[in-house]
Amino acid sequence: MPVTKRLFIGVKVIFEDKTEKFHLSLPDTLEDAKANWVDLKNIHITLKFLGDVKEENIPAVRSKLKYISKKFNEFESLLKGVGIFKDFYHPKVLWLGLQKCEEFETIKNVIENSLGDLGFEVDYRKFTPHLTIGRFKEAGSVKELQKLVNSNQDLYFQVIPVKEITLFESILKNEGPEYKIIESFPLGKEEEFKEFRF
Numbered sequence: 001m002p003v004t005k006r007l008f009i010g011v012k013v014i015f016e017d018k019t020e021k022f023h024l025s026l027p028d029t030l031e032d033a034k035a036n037w038v039d040l041k042n043i044h045i046t047l048k049f050l051g052d053v054k055e056e057n058i059p060a061v062r063s064k065l066k067y068i069s070k071k072f073n074e075f076e077s078l079l080k081g082v083g084i085f086k087d088f089y090h091p092k093v094l095w096l097g098l099q100k101c102e103e104f105e106t107i108k109n110v111i112e113n114s115l116g117d118l119g120f121e122v123d124y125r126k127f128t129p130h131l132t133i134g135r136f137k138e139a140g141s142v143k144e145l146q147k148l149v150n151s152n153q154d155l156y157f158q159v160i161p162v163k164e165i166t167l168f169e170s171i172l173k174n175e176g177p178e179y180k181i182i183e184s185f186p187l188g189k190e191e192e193f194k195e196f197r198f
Contacts, residue, residue, distance in 0.1 A: 006172070009048045009165060012181075045104070068111060079158050096131040
């Protein structure tokens, strides 16, 4: 049986103090909810989930990402607002919003098309860049969840500098997933040909 690794492509995010404090306050704010809160060391923006990939195919993925990363310059996005996926009565995910993220959409599309050449399924759905901070098992108090989201819809958290894209391995453990960096690919255009004079 071939050895596989559970992989995804994303951007690692480091929270500033204000954002970290907000994140760490959530279990108390939504104390009636049953949720898995994302560990600070695992905070990231997902660009594409690859699933189980045979080890022999990983070098080709790395090669594609190295090429893609050189097509884009470093950029910044704004982390602003709080929202949920689905609805207040059946929430699935609590997220922080991303603004000024046209580059994310472009990179996502290039990754989809490029890895489609390697046999990965291409996701044609509109990409909504976001940062997942919690996954609900039970909603708990709908009123408290509504209050949290509605009172923080316009809250500005921080600037997200995007300097690289990363290939992660997701290792599932009883205490929660571990995201191991396989390789990071710095953004930046190829150096232009320089003419040397002697």
